[in-house]
Amino acid sequence: MSEEVSEPIEVLRLPVELEYQYTAGKSASRFLRGLQQGKLLGQRCPVDGRVYFPTRGCCPQHGVPMAEEGSIELPDVGTLVTYSIVRVPSANIPLELPYVTIQVLLDGADTVMMHVLGECELEDVHMGMRLEAKWKPEEEWETSVGNILYFVPLDEPDAPYESYKEHI
Ligand SMILES: [Zn+2]
Structure with missing residues (x-):
């Protein structure tokens, strides 16, 4: 005998919490230690020469190891490839709304990195902008991409x- 059903349940909230410890591994450790020294390390694929940023240890396309000797230091300037203006708050992102998330192609890299844009009016944001990293003061550098506060526009013509x- 089934009980009488009233309204259907549409939302069920359950407290869920997971704790885990992430070990960076050899390649990511090298990348993070580089950041602590203000270096942006990429790695060159030995097959086609593409430069992956950050370092990955092996090429995701060819499946071959990328040797430590293949590490190259990239400049902290690049091109804004695409962006999104964020107007919705997120509990774990303490940035003031609205802010701009960006995909930056560092000069010499073949993969993009995600970061945020600063010191730029929303109406001025556009693809192809040339950008430069704005770093924290050196005495605050850690093994973190957070050493870069944000990217700022460079006074240069847009990239083609x-x-x-x-x-x-
Ligand atoms: Zn490759």
């Missing part, structure tokens, strides 16, 4: 669309 279109 052809130079970054494959990364959109």
